[in-house]
Amino acid sequence: MIIELLKSKIHRVKVTQAELNYVGSITIDEDLLDAANIIPNEKVQIVNNNNGERFETYAIKGERGTGTVCLNGATARKVQVGDILIIMSFGSLPMEEAKKYKPILVFPDDNNRLLK
Template identity: 40%
Template sequence: MQHVLLKSKIHRACVTVADVEYEGSIEIPSDLMEAAGLWEGERVLVTSASKGGRLETYAQAGEPGTGKIIMNGGAAHIIKAGERITIMAFAISENPILPKKVVCDENNVIIRHIK
């Protein structure tokens, strides 16, 4: 039997910009994507710890080291700048997998890796 399992998680990140004029996606610094095992174009679930919004979009790699997490397009109406979010990606597997999980501070700097 195949299961849908968490494979990547960026926890407590902070949205720095919300741009409704962009065509869509969430832009994440490439260093954060790498730390969490996310790929460019990968489908992600984004949840807001601040206001409870949740949506699916795709990850777009941003400039590394900037800490800029940008909600683009219609998603910017649901999750806005300043909100604390969790970004998750899932995989289909017949076996358990060990997800890559990181926790960020308010500047989107990784403060710890979760085992």
């Protein structure tokens, strides 16, 4: 049996921008993407802690070291600048491998920067 499980999570990042007139996606600081092992164009699920919205889109690379977390296109309507998000990606593994898998958890600071 193959099951889907949490691959990685960026926990409690702050929305820095929302751009309605954009093709779509979420722009995330490349440092955060690297730390979470999320690649450009990977599907992500997003939970907005401020309003309870939960939605899916795909990740695009933002400028490294900026702390950028920008919702683009229609998803811009689901957030306000300053909202706190959880960004998750998932993967599929055989049951026995899944039992041993440890997801990557990233806990940035209040400015969306990696803690040193």
